[in-house]
Amino acid sequence: RDYHFYASLPSTNRTAKELARQGAAEGTVVLAEEQTEGRGRLGRGWYSPPGLGIYFTVILRPAIPLGLAPQVTLLASVAVCKALETVAGVQPSIKWPNDVLLHGKKLCGTLTELNAEMEAVNYLVVGTGINVNQGPEDFPGEVAKVATSLYATTGEKVDRARLFAALLRFFEADYKHWLSAGFERLRSEWLERAAGMGTTVRVIAGQQEWIGRAEGIDSDGALLVRDGGGELRRLISGEVSLRP
Ligand code: BTN
Incomplete structure (x- = not known):
């Protein structure tokens, strides 16, 4: 190498x-x-x-x-x-x-x-x-x-x-x-080893910020977060804060 x-x-x-x-x-x-x-x-x-x-x-x-x-x-x-x-x-x-x-x-x-x-x-x-x-x-x-x-x-x-x-x-x-x-x-x-799964997190994606519940990652590695309306959203970039 x-x-x-x-x-x-x-x-x-x-x-x-x-x-x-x-x-x-x-x-x-x-x-x-x-x-x-x-x-x-x-x-x-x-x-x-x-x-x-x-x-x-x-x-x-x-x-x-x-x-x-x-x-x-x-x-x-x-x-x-x-x-x-x-x-x-x-x-x-x-x-x-x-x-x-x-x-x-x-x-x-x-x-x-x-x-x-x-x-x-x-x-x-x-x-x-x-x-x-x-x-x-x-x-x-x-x-x-x-x-x-x-x-x-x-x-x-x-x-x-x-x-x-x-x-x-x-x-x-x-x-x-x-x-x-x-x-x-x-x-x-x-x-x-994931931190914050099953807990409420703040999602920061570009200009958008919202609160949801982290539920896992999918088969692509995208983060799955359920938003306030109950919809499961896929995050492929951005950031989450564990202190909502
Ligand atoms: C992050 O958490 O924001 C990523 C940090 C990545 C830092 C490493 S140190 C070695 C390599 N060279 C860089 O300039 N950045 C990465």
């Missing part, structure tokens, strides 16, 4: 996209000790101080239609959870689509970006950031309200190389299973 390791990058997703454009192979990994312009979903940033977290992006070239791409992001969050459970002994939960939470605070996020032609995926870059050894005081004020790290939660430092190696193993196994067997097993592994 091709690894690209950097002491510092603006964003591993950005570098991965450049490499993918130049033809980098499926499975290429871009890893950085620090990001100076780490990017998150919905135009947000990802705080990426040196030496404390894991910031990486994987290039994938699955031969799939565009509509299946969101499943890869769910896959990444399941693989992260399995690695955290195995290496750090914690029980994380997942907030749709792919926030990995510990005690309700965000530990990990994934930003998937893609390039497609004629409704077929050309390449995907799946970028994940995990807060590992940050102390509670290492997060800037606004971030501290919503974010946590393994160390801030458990009081124990974790060997990032061990965690990363486990994560790549789970990710590769889950990805191969998904390619050959489809989404069903991953869907139940995702649901086993």
Whole structure:
């Protein structure tokens, strides 16, 4: 496998996209000790101080239609959870689509970006950031309200190389299973860890905000939320808040 390791990058997703454009192979990994312009979903940033977290992006070239791409992001969050459970002994939960939470605070996020032609995926870059050894005081004020790290939660430092190696193993196994067997097993592994299912959530989709009851995800990975009128609605992008 091709690894690209950097002491510092603006964003591993950005570098991965450049490499993918130049033809980098499926499975290429871009890893950085620090990001100076780490990017998150919905135009947000990802705080990426040196030496404390894991910031990486994987290039994938699955031969799939565009509509299946969101499943890869769910896959990444399941693989992260399995690695955290195995290496750090914690029980994380997942907030749709792919926030990995510990005690309700965000530990990990994934930003998937893609390039497609004629409704077929050309390449995907799946970028994940995990807060590992940050102390509670290492997060800037606004971030501290919503974010946590393994160390801030458990009081124990974790060997990032061990965690990363486990994560790549789970990710590769889950990805191969998904390619050959489809989404069903991953869907139940995702649901086993899902936060907020069966509870009232606030849905934020573009300019629209509404309250409903989260009921699961469907066979595409879309979130199912029952609205006030009793209608079951499918969410393929956007955000949910567990504090309605
Ligand atoms: C989110 O929860 O909003 C997604 C955060 C994704 C952060 C990771 S860190 C590695 C990769 N490079 C980036 O610039 N972003 C992703």
